[in-house]
Amino acid sequence: MSDATAPDLSRRSGQNTREFAYRAVFFVCALLSILTTLAIVLTLLGDALTFFAEVSPIAFLTGTTWSPANDPVSFGVLPLITGTLVITFGAAAIALPVGLLTAIYLAEYASDRVRSVLKPAIEVLAGVPTVVYGYFALVYVTPALSVVFPTISTFNALSASIIVGIMIIPMVSSISEDAMSSVPDSLREASYGLGATRFTVSTSVVVPASISGIASSYILALSRAIGETMAVTIAAGNTPRLVDLTDPAGVFLNSIQTMTAAMVQLGASDVTGQSLAYRSLFAVGLTLFVITFLMNLISEWVASRYREEYR
Amino acid sequence: MTQDMTTSDPDESDGTTASTSPDPGGFSEARTQTTQEGTSTAPTVVESRDLAVYYGDEQALQPTTMEIPEKQVTAIIGPSGCGKSTFLRSINRMNDLIDVARVEGELRFRGKNVYDEDVDPVALRRRIGMVFQKPNPFPKSIRENVAYGLNVQGKEVTDEAVETALRRAALWEEVEGKLDSSGLDLSGGQQQRLCIARAIAPDPEVILMDEPASALDPVATSQIEDLIEELARDYTVVIVTHNMQQAARISDKTAVFLTGGELVEFGETNRIFENPEHQRVEDYITGKFG
Amino acid sequence: MAAETRTDETDFGEVSRLKDRVFESVTLAAALFGIVTLAVLLVYVTVDAVGWLDWQFLTSPPHPLAEEAGIFPALVGSIVLMVLIALVTFPLGVGAAIYLEEYASDGRLTRFIQLNIANLAGVPSVVYGLLGLGLFVQLLSFGYGTLLVAAFTVSLLILPIVIIAAQEAIRSVPDSLRQASYGMGATKRQTIRNVVLPRSLPGIMTGTILALGRAIGETAPLIMIGVPTTVFGVPNGLFAKFSAMPMQIYTWSSYPDTAFQYGVVSAGVVTLLVVLLSINSIAILIRNKYQTERS
Ligand SMILES: Nc1ncnc2c1ncn2[C@@H]1O[C@H](COP(=O)(O)OP(=O)(O)O)[C@@H](O)[C@H]1O
Ligand SMILES: [Mg+2]
Numbered sequence: 007m008s009d010a011t012a013p014d015l016s017r018r019s020g021q022n023t024r025e026f027a028y029r030a031v032f033f034v035c036a037l038l039s040i041l042t043t044l045a046i047v048l049t050l051l052g053d054a055l056t057f058f059a060e061v062s063p064i065a066f067l068t069g070t071t072w073s074p075a076n077d078p079v080s081f082g083v084l085p086l087i088t089g090t091l092v093i094t095f096g097a098a099a100i101a102l103p104v105g106l107l108t109a110i111y112l113a114e115y116a117s118d119r120v121r122s123v124l125k126p127a128i129e130v131l132a133g134v135p136t137v138v139y140g141y142f143a144l145v146y147v148t149p150a151l152s153v154v155f156p157t158i159s160t161f162n163a164l165s166a167s168i169i170v171g172i173m174i175i176p177m178v179s180s181i182s183e184d185a186m187s188s189v190p191d192s193l194r195e196a197s198y199g200l201g202a203t204r205f206t207v208s209t210s211v212v213v214p215a216s217i218s219g220i221a222s223s224y225i226l227a228l229s230r231a232i233g234e235t236m237a238v239t240i241a242a243g244n245t246p247r248l249v250d251l252t253d254p255a256g257v258f259l260n261s262i263q264t265m266t267a268a269m270v271q272l273g274a275s276d277v278t279g280q281s282l283a284y285r286s287l288f289a290v291g292l293t294l295f296v297i298t299f300l301m302n303l304i305s306e307w308v309a310s311r312y313r314e315e316y317r
Numbered sequence: 318m319t320q321d322m323t324t325s326d327p328d329e330s331d332g333t334t335a336s337t338s339p340d341p342g343g344f345s346e347a348r349t350q351t352t353q354e355g356t357s358t359a360p361t362v363v364e365s366r367d368l369a370v371y372y373g374d375e376q377a378l379q380p381t382t383m384e385i386p387e388k389q390v391t392a393i394i395g396p397s398g399c400g401k402s403t404f405l406r407s408i409n410r411m412n413d414l415i416d417v418a419r420v421e422g423e424l425r426f427r428g429k430n431v432y433d434e435d436v437d438p439v440a441l442r443r444r445i446g447m448v449f450q451k452p453n454p455f456p457k458s459i460r461e462n463v464a465y466g467l468n469v470q471g472k473e474v475t476d477e478a479v480e481t482a483l484r485r486a487a488l489w490e491e492v493e494g495k496l497d498s499s500g501l502d503l504s505g506g507q508q509q510r511l512c513i514a515r516a517i518a519p520d521p522e523v524i525l526m527d528e529p530a531s532a533l534d535p536v537a538t539s540q541i542e543d544l545i546e547e548l549a550r551d552y553t554v555v556i557v558t559h560n561m562q563q564a565a566r567i568s569d570k571t572a573v574f575l576t577g578g579e580l581v582e583f584g585e586t587n588r589i590f591e592n593p594e595h596q597r598v599e600d601y602i603t604g605k606f607g
Numbered sequence: 608m609a610a611e612t613r614t615d616e617t618d619f620g621e622v623s624r625l626k627d628r629v630f631e632s633v634t635l636a637a638a639l640f641g642i643v644t645l646a647v648l649l650v651y652v653t654v655d656a657v658g659w660l661d662w663q664f665l666t667s668p669p670h671p672l673a674e675e676a677g678i679f680p681a682l683v684g685s686i687v688l689m690v691l692i693a694l695v696t697f698p699l700g701v702g703a704a705i706y707l708e709e710y711a712s713d714g715r716l717t718r719f720i721q722l723n724i725a726n727l728a729g730v731p732s733v734v735y736g737l738l739g740l741g742l743f744v745q746l747l748s749f750g751y752g753t754l755l756v757a758a759f760t761v762s763l764l765i766l767p768i769v770i771i772a773a774q775e776a777i778r779s780v781p782d783s784l785r786q787a788s789y790g791m792g793a794t795k796r797q798t799i800r801n802v803v804l805p806r807s808l809p810g811i812m813t814g815t816i817l818a819l820g821r822a823i824g825e826t827a828p829l830i831m832i833g834v835p836t837t838v839f840g841v842p843n844g845l846f847a848k849f850s851a852m853p854m855q856i857y858t859w860s861s862y863p864d865t866a867f868q869y870g871v872v873s874a875g876v877v878t879l880l881v882v883l884l885s886i887n888s889i890a891i892l893i894r895n896k897y898q899t900e901r902s
Contacts, residue, residue, distance in 0.1 A: 028796045029710055035702030036711070039724045039770065042763050046734060049741035107637035115631050116638075117416070124638055131641045135824025135883070137853040138876050141860045142648045145868055175641045192453035196512070198414060200466035200519065201443030205627040210465070215456055226729065233731025235827040236853075240860055266733050266827070273736065273831040291737040295730065302729040306722065429619070440619040 050295055053288035057081075060282060066289060072246035072263070074272060074283040081286050083293060085246040089163075089262035092249055093238050096167025096258065097174060097231040102224055104171075105178025106213075109220075112179065113186035114208045125180075132176040140240030143169040148241070161243025161261035169241060170234050177227040181309070185219020186212050222309035229301035233294065235266035244271050265294050359386035362523060362553045363408055367422035370403050370412060370578075377403045378578040380422055385523075385570070390545060390554045392568035392586065394561055396601070400578030401557040402450075405525050408555065409445040410438035426523075443470050446521035450528040452508035454500035454515070459483075459492050462500045462511055466519040478518060485551075486514035487544050506537025513544065517552070524548065526556040530563065542567050561602060565590050573598045649880075655873035664874050668839040669855065676871050678878055681855035683841040684754075685823055685882070688851055691758035692765065692822050697815055699762075700769030701804075704811075707770075708777040709799055728767040735764040736831025744832055751833035755845040760828050765818040772814020776807040809897035816890035820883050826853040852879045 058066070061081045069082015108128065112121050147165040152158045158165075189212050197207045213220070243261030246268060250256060263271075272287045363385040370378040378400040385391045393401045403412070410431060412418040423430040431441050446466075454462050463482050464474040472478075479496070483489040488510040492503070500511050509529055516524055526545070530538040545567050548554055558564050564571050565586060572583040575597055582589060582598045593599045667677025703724075711717040739760030743749045749756045780803050788798040835848050836858040842849035856875045859867050 025794055025796055029706075032702045032706035032710060035699050036706040036720050038699060039703065039720060039727055039767065042727060042738075042766070043723055045742055046730065046738050049738050050734075053741060104637045104640055107634045108641075111631075111634035111638040115634060124642075127642050128638065131645055133820065133883070133887070134645065135826070135853055135879065137824065137826040137857050137860075138879065141856060141872060141876060142652070144860060145872070146648055146651050172641050172644055179638075190453070192449060192451060193455060195411065195414070195447075195449060196453045196455065196515070197465070197469070199409065199411060199442060199447035199449075200469050200516070201439050201441075201622065202469045203439055203622060203624060203627045205630045206469055208630070210469070211455060229729060233729075233733070235731065235733040236857065239827075240857065266731065269733050269737070270827060270830050273740070273833075274836075288737060288741070291734055295734050298729060298731055298734075299726060302726045305729075306725060426619075431619075436619055437621040439622040439624075443622070444619065 046295065050288050050292040053285045054292040057282065057285035057289045061286070061289075070248050072268065074268075074286045075275060079282065081282075081289070083265070083290060085248045086263060086265040086268050086290065087293075088249045089242070089246065090232055090264040090266070092163050092257055092262055093167050093170055093234070093242065093264055094228055094231045096163060097171035097234075098224075098228060100168060100171030101174045101178050101227055101231075105175045105223070105227065106182055106220060108175065108179040109182035109186055110208050110213070112183045114204060114212060125183075128176050128179055131173055134173070136173065136234060136236040137240070139169045139173055140166075140237040143237060143241035155255075155259055157255075158259045159243075159261050161241065161245070162259050163242050163262045164258040166238045166242035167258070169237050170231050173234070173237065174227045174230050177230055178223045181223035181226065182216065182220045185216035185223070188219075189215045218308050218311045222305045225301050225305035225308065229298045229305065232301070233266065233298050235270060238264045239267040239270045242267065244268070265290050269294075359389055361385065362387040362427060363555070364425040364428075365404070365407075365422065366425065368404070368407060368424050369421040370400070370407055371419045371421075372415070373417040376578060378407070379580070381580045383572055383580060383583050385553065385555055387553050388549055388551070389569040390549045390556060390567055391570045391572065392564035393555065393557045393572045393574060394559060394564045395574035396576060397559060399574040399576050401559075401574055402527050403578065404574070404580075405527055405555060405557050408523070408525055409442045409447060411442075411447065413438050443519065444521050445523040445525060446516035446519070448509070448512050448516050448524065448526040448529045451532050452505055452512050454503070454508050454511050456499065456501055458497045459500050459503070459511060460496040463514050463518050466515055470519045472519055482514040482518035483511075485517055485548070486510045487540065487547070488514055504537070506533050506540060509533060509537070509541060510544065513541075513548075517548070521552070523553040523555065526554065528557050528559065531559070538563075561590075573601065575601060652873045652876050655869045656877040659870040660874035660877050664871075665878070669837050674866075676859075676867070678852065678855055678875050680838045680841055681850045681852045681875075682878065682882075684838070684849040685851040685853075685879075687842055687849070688754065688757055688761070689819050689823055689886075691754065691845075692762045693815065693819055695758060695762040696766050696769045696818065697811075700766055700815065701773050701811055703766075703770045704773030704777055705799060705803075708774055709795065709803065724767045724770055728771065731827075732764055732825055733827040733831060735760055736828035738763065739828060739832040750846055752829075752835050752848050753846045754842050754849050756832050757829055757834055757849070757851070758845075760832055761822050761825055764825065764828060765822045768818040768821065769815050772818065773807070773811045776810025776814060777803060779810060780806045809893050813890045813894045813897075816886055816893070820886045820890070823851075823883060823886065824853055824879065826851075826857055829854050830857070852882070 066081055066083050068084065069080060070084050071080040071082045072085045073080045112125060116124060143165040144161075147168060148158065148160065148162060151162075151165055155164070193211050193215060194207050197211045202210070242264065244263050244267055245261035246263040249262065269287055269290055272283060361384040365381050365383050367380040367382055368378065369376060369380045381404060393404060395401050406412045407420055407424055408426070408431075412420065420432055424432060426441065426445070429436070431438075455465060457465070460479055463479045467474045467478060480489060483492060488507060491507060492511075500508065503511060509532075513524075513529070529545075530541045533541065542563060545554055545556060549569075556564075556568065568586045570584065571586040571589045573581050573589065573593075575581045582593055582595050589598070590602060593602060599605075663675075664677050665682065666679050667675060668680050669678075670676040707717065707720065711720075739756055743756040743759055744751055749759075784802050784806065785798055788802045793801065829851055834854055835850060836854060838848060838850035852875060856872055856879065859872045859875060862868065862871075
């Protein structure tokens with residue numbers, strides 16, 4: 007054994023380059039996500055900028071008539087933005103309270119067994135294709151609503167809001183529940199130890215302590231409602247109109263058009279090539295992208311605060 | 318270490334506590350039993366009778382019988398995992414919160430078995446406060462922390478009540494000017510005293526403490542120890558500790574639990590430490606095991 | 608108020624649980640609200656589909672007459688599209704996840720990529736449609752509404768979901784296994800191939816399949832890239848026009864004829880949901896099998 011040859015501990019150059027090549031390939035895969043974002047921004051900006059060369063951004067953002075394909079053409083995005091806000095507001099009125107209460111039930115009241123059944127069942131709500139939700143709203147929800155509101159139109163903002171609200175419940179409930187579950191049990195014990203009921207523990211300890219997680223879930227859910235496309239296209243119709251806030255019934259019982267629905271309408275029509283209508287599609291898309299992207303960033307930032315709180 | 322045990326001195330600082338004065342009839346049952354030494358004259362407030370606790374199939378506490386005297390400090394010592402916390406948490410029924418926990422036997426508070434059907438654990442906990450091992454102030458202001466129990470129990474929240482609780486917890490001087498800053502901004506020792514203030518603000522009769530100083534540095538620990546002796550003037554204190562010196566310093570009575578959840582010896586602290594009856598207890602106290 | 612609980616030394620009183628009970632009922636009702644609503648809607652659509660969802664429907668092309676209409680080309684289109692998306696997203700998603708979990712240091716760039724992935728997952732699908740339209744149709748001229756454009760577009764859409772799922776699966780591989788591999792003199796690449804990937808594969812598969820379930824229901828991106836509303840044959844190449852089930856449902860739901868509105872569309876919806884359910888069941892089967900193996 008004494009005269010065994012010295013072990014070869016040198017790096018193998020072939021091995022090294024292969025290791026490096028693999029690393030490079032994986033890196034490119036990860037980089038693709040940044041390229042995707044870049045491609046989205048450039049694609050949207052490219053056509054949006056040529057659009058804004060012809061239609062001033064001010065006219066676009068403050069105009070009150072949206073008529074991209076029919077003469078006289080007009081590219082005021084306000085009707086679409088208000089339409090989107092109507093749906094978002096209506097959906098929020100359902101999803102925010104229901105989602106929060108759901109999260110409280112799951113985190114504070116449900117037994118382990120009930121939770122293990124209920125949680126995945128609620129997640130299913132987010133898994134149903136939105137085109138199916140749109141169909142449900144159109145053929146089942148609206149007729150049901152017409153019993154209560156005889157004047158409701160076939161296409162209306164109310165049924166679209168309800169259905170969008172239902173589909174975003176899991177966004178609120180699952181993120182909020184995560185936040186509530188990360189509230190340390192020691193705080194609950196402190197409260198129970200003072201003679202608090204479960205109601206008091208939930209409302210005075212758990213909810214305040216997870217407030218940034220709840221806020222984050224709210225923002226994300228709203229962003230989701232703003233970007234929701236098929237359900238509102240099918241159920242709320244294609245009537246771009248500036249809503250009259252003094253007449254809530256008129257707002258909700260009639261057809262509106264959201265930004266997303268307007269995009270689908272343009273995309274499905276044959277406005278191809280280099281027409282102004284085609285480019286307006288990208289201007290609306292850019293507006294939608296900027297709004298939702300900012301909201302997602304804010305939500306992420308708020309969420310990172312609660313993650314820090316109980317590290 | 319010993320205090321006046323026969324007369325229950327009226328509370329100087331808070332008028333609402335007059336009702337803590339014992340009702341002689343309420344513990345007549347407890348009186349019939351003499352404590353192991355037969356020397357204590359303080360009335361019994363909490364009394365366990367063959368109290369056993371299980372977690373699922375695991376028995377964490379062997380049938381335990383013991384009497385805890387009023388307005389004294391009773392220490393519970395023993396190696397870790399021997400059921401000290403389990404016993405303590407069965408006094409105010411915090412074990413109810415653990416799904417798998419099951420209790421047998423009786424735990425009497427002022428003569429009434431708290432595990433009787435008609436006892437509301439929430440009402441019970443309003444008379445038996447608790448301080449935990451790790452300081453757990455709410456992420457709220459100092460004032461809101463102290464006021465929390467008062468709010469929960471529907472009692473009036475006044476600046477005086479908050480101040481009184483903080484003074485009794487020996488924290489007032491340090492936080493006087495910053496009642497609205499977060500309780501989480503305090504040091505560990507201050508946080509624990511804040512938790513004590515929070516526990517005593519609604520004026521319970523008994524305070525349970527589960528290793529309240531184990532997460533603190535020596536200086537903060539000695540502050541808490543002084544405070545506990547002080548609190549025993551007005552409250553019955555039951556404290557779990559695995560620090561024997563601490564038990565010797567501050568308690569009037571000591572219960573020694575050993576492995577398996579068994580109460581091996583209970584009596585006057587002096588006697589337990591100077592002249593334990595059981596060899597196992599002596600071994601434990603002298604550090605031969607555990 | 609103190610008297611409330613101290614009326615008697617031995618009667619501890621009772622704290623009212625009215626609010627507690629009411630609140631529990633309210634939260635439970637909230638938790639059930641969405642599920643119950645969806646369940647009712649599913650019952651309705653299933654009942655409406657009875658008599659329409661039959662062999663003829665599954666094997667026929669679309670037809671102006673409700674009785675003769677079928678979903679065959681769209682069904683095949685959806686499945687082919689899904690296979691293509693799986694082929695694109697699986698390697699890319701796993702590659703990105705491996706980089707982020709095994710190679711990347713915890714630096715700025717990594718955090719930026721991570722944040723970017725989270726944000727991409729929140730971009731509305733209709734915006735991905737515009738990306739596909741601008742990039743693949745206009746710039747690269749892959750043609751309006753072709754299978755290839757659709758596959759690329761929807762792949763980009765679900766890629767963030769696949770990456771996040773794969774990352775979670777890789778992260779759950781215990782570090783001790785990696786150490787053991789390195790301890791035997793394995794290189795990083797060998798460790799990944801022989802230890803990390805085999806161990807995390809079931810998790811990655813589950814995540815990818817669930818993401819495919821999301822892909823099969825996507826409609827808006829297909830509309831934007833010009834997928835035709837009605838196609839009578841199955842796609843015969845990557846550059847062929849095709850249709851997909853959600854497209855077909857969208858088209859039919861705008862027909863005023865009630866035989867379409869309530870009959871044919873219901874049959875289409877149920878078909879789509881059954882395919883979706885099968886996909887998700889496969890994912891859950893894989894997860895359960897792997898969970899029992901590990902325990
Ligand atoms: N929530 C619980 N579930 C199951 N077993 C528990 C639980 N809490 C404590 N135990 C077990 O009961 C025994 C006593 O625990 P504990 O009372 O916490 O001991 P100590 O406070 O003396 O360290 C230990 O064996 C512990 O593992
Ligand atoms: Mg303990």
